[in-house]
Amino acid sequence: MSEVSHAIRIKPEQAIAEAKALGEKIAKGAKLFEEIRDEDVAIATTPKDEVWRQDKVTLHRYRPVTEQTVKTPVLIVYGMVGRYTMADLQEDRSLVRNLLNRGVDLYVVDWGNPSRADRWLTLDDYIDGYLAECARFIRERHGLDKINLLGICEGGVFTTCYAALHPETVQTLVLTITPIDFHADAREERLGFGFINLWTRSLKPEDIDRLIEAYGNLPGEFMGSVFSMMTPMRTLTKYNLDLIEVMDDKKKLLNFLRMEKWIADRPHHPGEAAKQWLKDLYQDNKLVKGELELGGRKVDLKAITMPVLNVFAKDDHIIPPATTQALRLCVGSKTYQELPLPGGHVGVFVGGKAQGLLGPGIANWLAEHDRDAAPRHVQQ
C-alpha cells in the first residue's frame, strides 16, 4: 500500500487553499439559504387557467403570449410517474414558455394526486377515459375534428395508445422520451442505461401484485428510490458535493432547489394502472407486440397514420434511445421523424443547451404539419 500513499501528494498549501475556498463557499451558501424563500423556488409558474375537471383530473389552458402560429391546439400529456411541472420548471428552462413564445396554443392535463382511493383506476380509465375526455373537450371548444398531442415519458405512451385507438381525432403526435419497446434496452448494453427495464423484469408478476396489494398504489417514494438507484454515486454525493458546488451562486442554487422541488413532488401511481404499466408493458412488452388491450380493444400502432415526431435524449439512461426509436418500424404513418437531442432524460427538458433545441424543434415541426388545420373559433 506504500505505492497508494505515494499516489496522493497533496501539498499543504494546496490543502489550505482548498479548505479556505470550501469555507468561503459554505459561508456564502449559508447566507443565500437564509435569504431564499419558498416563492423563490416556485415551479410551473407560467400563467394558465383551469378549463375542465373530472374527479382528480384537471385540464388547463396556458394563456397565449403572442400571435398564434400553429392553428391546432396542443395537449401536453405527462405520465403518472412524476409531474408535468418538469415541462415548466422555471422561466428560462421551460418547454411550455418556449412553445408559447412561438405561438403554440397549449393545454396541459394534470392527473392530480392519486391516493389509495384511486387504487382501482386502470390505464384504460386514464387513456380511454380522462385523456379522451380532455381531447374531446378541446376539440369541441375549438370546433375541430383533430388536435395535436404532445406526450412526455409515460404520458407519451398514453398519447401513443390514444392516437392508435382514436386516430381520427389526432392531427399530429409528438412524443418525447417515450418508451415503446420496453425490452430494447437489452440491445444497447450501455452501463447504467435501462436499469428500470432490467429491474422490473427481475420481479415476478406476483411480486408486483403483492406490492400493489400491500400499498394500494405504486408509492411515489418507492419509484423515487428506484430512480435514485440508477445513479448511485450521484445520489450519494448530491447534497454533500453537488449542492456545495453551486451553493454560493444564487442562480445555480435556485436551479438546484427547483429541481429538488420537482423531484420531491412524486405522486403515487394508481395501483391497477401501475400493474398494467409494470407487467403488461415493462415485463410483457405488449405495446410493441400489438397485444396491449385498452377498453376491450387492441392497441394497434399501425393505426397511427398521422405525422409523428419522436424526440429523445441521446444519453437518456431511463428511456434508452433504442426503446423509443423502435416506434419507427411500428407506426403506420408515412411521416415519421426523429429529433435526437443531447442530454439525459430530464436534462433534455431543463438543461441549458436543450432550451434552444427542444422548444423550437417541436414548434417548427408543428407549424410545418399544421397547414391543413383550420379552427373555426375558440369558445371561452
Added chain:
Amino acid sequence: MNPFDAMQNLADLWNKGGKAYLTAQQGLFTGMADTMAKAAGLGDKASFQGFTPDTQGFEAARQDFAKLWSSASELSSALTRTLKADQANPQVAAVLAKIFDPRGWLGATNEVDQTLQRMAEGPQLADLWNTERKFIAVFNAWTAMRRHSLEHNKVVLEAWMKAAGAFAKLLNERADKGEALESWREVLALWVETANEVLLETQRSEAFLSTQRDLVKASSELRLAQQDLAEFYSEMFGYPTRTELDDVHRTVTELRRELRAFKRESRASRPAVESTNGAARPTPRRTAPISSRSKKRTRAAKAGASS
C-alpha cells in the same frame, strides 16, 4: 401456557433480535471505514467513514449473527419447552415450536412460510390462538424482511469492497506512473467515478437483482401481515377496515367508469345537446365518436371493472 407469557417471550425475542441486527450492521460500517483507510494508505479512517467496506466488518457481522443465533436458540428452546408442557392443543404447540426454530427464520426454505400459511388459512380450532397467530405472522414477516435486507446489504457491501479495491489499484497505477493526485477534489473525483462504475455493474448482477426482489417481496408481506393484524383489531372495535375501504373505492371507481361511458353514449345519441362538467361550459359544436365505438367502450368499461 399463559398467552401473555408467550407474548412476553416473543417480545423479548424480537427485541434481542433487533439489537443484534443493529449491532451487526454498525460493526460492518465501522470495519468498512477502517479497511478503506488502510487500503488507501491513510491513517485517518474518518475521511471515508460511512461508505467503505471491510472483510473485518463481515466477520463482526458473522459473530453478531452467532450471538443472535445463540440467544434466539435459547429462547426458542424455552418457548418450545413451555409449549410442549402445555398440552391443551399439541398440534398448535408443535407448529409454534417449529416457527420458533431460528433455522426456519434464517433458512432459505419456504417451509415456515407454508406452515404459517396453513395456520393462517387452514382449518382453525374455534377461537384458539387467533390473536397469537396474527402476531406471529407479523413477527415472521418482520424477521424475513430483516434477513433479506441483510442479504441484500451484503451484496451491496461486497460491491463497495470491490470498488475500494479498484480504487486502490488505480492509485497504485498512478503511483507507478508518477502521476500523483494533488488535491482532495481529484481524489474524490476518482473515487466517485470508480465506485459508480462498480455499483452500476453490481446492480445488473443476478445476486443484486434477486436479493432485492426478495427484499421487495418481504417488505410487501410484512405490510400485509401488519394490515391483517390491524384489521383484526379494527373489526374488534368496530372501525372500518382497509379491505372494506378498498371495496368502497372499487365500487366508486366502477360507478364513475359506468357514468363516463353513459355520458359518452348519451352524447353520441344526442348530437346537438352536450355538456361538459368543470370550470368552463362551452357550447358544443359537434358530435364526438360514432355510436358503435361508444357501445364497444361501454362493454369494455364493464369488462374493465373486474380487472
